Amino acid sequence: EWGENLFKVLERKELAPTEYEILVDAPRIAKKAQPGQFVILRIDEQGERIPLTVVDTDKEAGWVRLIFQVIGKSTAQLATVMAGEALMDIVGPLGKATDIENYGTVLLVGGGVGIAALFPIVKGLKEAGNHVITILGAKNAELLILQDECAEYSDELILMTDDGSVGQKGLVTQAMEEVFQREEISMAWAIGPSIMMKFCTLTAQKYDVPIYVSLNPIMIDGTGMCGGCRVTVADSIKFACVDGPEFLGEEVDWDEFVNRMQQYRPEEMMANDRYEK
Ligand code: NAD
Ligand code: FES
The missing domain is CATH 3.40.50.80 (Nucleotide-binding domain of ferredoxin-NADP reductase (FNR) module)
Known part of the structure; x- marks a missing residue:
């Protein structure tokens, strides 16, 4: 389901040198994502696809929390996206969820x-x-x-x-x-x-x-x-x-x-x- 256009960045924070956190408005993903799952995002049409784990969600507010380290061209570009700006595409949740149960x-x-x-x-x-x-x-x-x-x-x-x-x-x-x-x-x-x-x-x-x-x-x-x-x-x-x-x-x-x-x-x-x- 590519192409659900424009996902607004609600907050952006530098967590550590070269590590950033963004809250992205993505209500459908926030509703469905389970621990262990990830999304793939694209900043713009020319952008590479960046896979990132869904760190946290707020189902009511409709945001997902993503954290990334600047390790290459795409993540360096992602670090320049500020609160109020938008990402072109986010697809997910992808991957199998963690098997959460009471193990002891x-x-x-x-x-x-x-x-x-x-x-x-x-x-x-x-x-x-x-x-x-x-x-x-x-x-x-x-x-x-x-x-x-x-x-x-x-x-x-x-x-x-x-x-x-x-x-x-x-x-x-x-x-x-x-x-x-x-x-x-x-x-x-x-x-x-x-x-x-x-x-x-x-x-x-x-x-x-x-x-x-x-x-x-x-x-x-x-x-x-x-x-x-x-x-x-x-x-x-x-x-x-x-x-x-x-x-x-x-x-x-x-x-x-x-x-x-x-x-x-x-x-x-x-x-x-x-x-x-
Ligand atoms: P880092 O190199 O600072 O390592 C973090 C900790 O791992 C160290 O403090 C140490 O306690 C432990 N560690 C490292 N080498 C070890 C060894 N040989 N034996 C035992 N413990 C060891 O971590 P970083 O720089 O933040 O790492 C970035 C890397 O993490 C990237 O390569 C990235 O691809 C990877 N990463 C993986 C995932 C994932 O889902 N698996 C997610 C995000 C990042
Ligand atoms: Fe293409 Fe997994 S990312 S097969």
Whole structure:
């Protein structure tokens, strides 16, 4: 359903250096979106399609909250769209929703800008009656986003930074070890850089705890047609846009995924270079 034209940006905020939050007027999507789902937006007719997780919604006010990091030409352009201006297209909600139920005690791990995609799952699992333990990691205090929001829906919140500027100094996987040693965890989720999700999976496997990860490969159409978001899961080809974005970590072919994510980096940086000049 492309072409439901002009989605007004109601608010825009810089959350951290190069990380922005926008509230977009999109009542139909706000009504339907579930935790784990995403949208694909286009700024204008020439624009690339940008996939972004739906971080939060207000069904009555009709807005969706989106958070993005400037990593290339398109996201740099998105950062220039101000409150009061409009986006040409938003399609969604896309992808499978998170399986929200009462599991007992759950562990949620978010890293960097991946915390934005983790938050709706934290909220959904808390509202479903789980005992929620959340670990958030970032390079430093400035880059640690949605701390208050996650605290509101967590029974326990552990903060980790690479430099120790807030919480404990260390990686999220160190905090995971500490939690697994003292708690009986029924189910876990990890969202962040691919290398983080790979190591979170290995850590959860050590303790026999199933863990979901959210894969964010390059997406184009978001409907399973273009094949751009192809990933190998449980030895078969899956499309992150329709079969995911969540998959069981132990079934993901991490070497292939991490490799493919790195391949796109140089092209993205080149496009960004041209945009800035
Ligand atoms: P970052 O590099 O600052 O990492 C965040 C945290 O991840 C670190 O503080 C650390 O605790 C943990 N981490 C990193 N490497 C680790 C390792 N080897 N072992 C254990 N833990 C490790 O995060 P950032 O710069 O905000 O990350 C941006 C990346 O996140 C982009 O590459 C983007 O594609 C990805 N991302 C993924 C999703 C998703 O849905 N999976 C969503 C948004 C962003
Ligand atoms: Fe095209 Fe998934 S984005 S198949």
